[in-house]
Amino acid sequence: MNEVNRTRLDTDGGRDISPPRRRPRSPNPKNCVTVAVSSRVLFSMDVEQQIYEQKGMEEYLAHQQQHEMEPLQPGPAFPFIKAIETVNSRLRELYPDSEEVFDVVLMTNNHANVGLRLINSINHHSLFIERFCMTGGNSPIGYLKAYHTNLYLSADAYKVREALDEGIAAATMFTPEKVVEVSEVELRVAFDGDAVLFDDESERIYKAHGLDKFFEHEKALADKPLDHGPLKGFLESLGKLQRKFYAKGQRLGCPIRTYLVTARSAASSGTRALKTLRSWGLEIDEALFLAGAPKGPLLEKIRPHIFFDDQMFHVQGASRMGTVAAHVPYGIAQKVTHKPSISNTAAK
């Protein structure tokens, strides 16, 4: 293929637009870890959302255009994206020409007219987001695939489910009930185990046959790796970037840290989880086995930039304590919401 030289162009200050900082070239989507975020999780758009719901599209667009020069305030994904950029700066220091970095794409249903306010907001907060898709109401799925998206974050559960159905790691984000400080130098990502990193096989056993059967099953199959869940690929991508730091002797100072926060018990059902990770060649920095205890307090100590769980019960619990929690609507837990599941029953 004979591609035109894709030189990135630096920009001067121009009329009406906040000048961005000098920025490096955007990487080829095939080489980097692409994180797609919707406008409503990157920024707080509650007011605007209300106007849209109560007064309709025209008023909403008019409002956005009138307030074009007013930057939007950060939304739930904002600290995560900021931390990603910190990791990128560190990666670029060590590997100036590498395309193996994060790339953040704004993937929104919004109308193009809102674009100016979004770009102004991005520049105001010094975010490095050069790529966007404003689909004006169309589904983002095709675009997610076109960008080889590794993780999609949205406020819209329906779109998240669509993405998961297409094999794209995705989660619905919620604004935490209170604000807690998170690290600005280390990206911390926490994952639930079943139905997030692993598939929902064990969850199914529990729901069908109860806790005892679950333990029996896990013990019997301790050496058989679980099948992978929707976020395994993303953990893998994080691992690849971590190894780039290790290769330069920066294991201790690595700015990416991963956590497994699971209701499994360390002594019993946890074994299978760890062995599964090992069989995949994946490392996780900290594995926390709660044996059924609530996740909220522990997460409050860890302060991850994002926590992925398939159960709304845990997502809400975490949010109440200030953790940015994202729901992965995958597996059996989505079909039966009122019954307790492995992770919210006291363990034996």
Next chain:
Amino acid sequence: MDPNIITNTDVVQLPSSVIVIAVSCHGIFDLDTPTELDTLSKGPTFSFIKAIQAMNEKLTGKTPKVTLFDVIILAKDLQGNQAKIENSIKHYGLPISRCWFFNNEEFTQSLKSTNAKLFLSMDSSDVCKALQEGVPAALLCPQTQTQAEGDKVQVANPLKVLLSGDVMGLPEEKLSEAGLSQPQLQTFKAAKASMAEFAAVIREMRRHFAREDSPLRVTLMSVLGSSKEWASALLTARGLGLEVDEAYCLAGASSGPILNCIQPHIMCYDGLYSVTQVPALS
């Protein structure tokens, strides 16, 4: 009257004040597959004509005396197929008032004498020629969506027009840095020069419809430029009175996969990429 201009008697001939859009015949009908029949089968850009038809019908429903534009077909080097093309136009009930047949050498001359305000073709070299002559021109894109069985129901989706954010927002000084070849630069500049007229046609199409039921969707895409330059392009579009629905900024990513998602009918050709590398166009 020129013997090479065939008038479609099934369609009301419009006054010369109505905007003329000239569309290349190649692609509307399948001219490659040999056939014994009197009519040709549909080609990859057939759905464009249906989309225009839907637009016209919608407008006639609201304001019966207003006709949006006069669509004529330009058939280059197709004199042997005159009868089949005429028959096909009538057979499908297409809203085409006239069909001009001419040779390749007469192309730019013929185009100019049609007084077309917009020329659309799948052939990028014809589009370039038109641009160089100062006629606003754009690429007509083959639609890759599968058609319903028996070709009975070919739903006309909204007509999607793709504008180049690079033509509208990239400062000319930056072009030389981008490493464009001479022909590419020429096409880029020609596209830029006719932008205002092109925008006028699109604006005219849009003017009669409300946002919700608009049969037209305008997309602004930047391939080379940064998000800030895209923003510049949006302001330019606003200045030209154009309402933009969708926006994409690629920052150097490959445009093929994105174009496959957008599936434009009409694409502003700015010379920035070779047509063959875009699946939507090949």
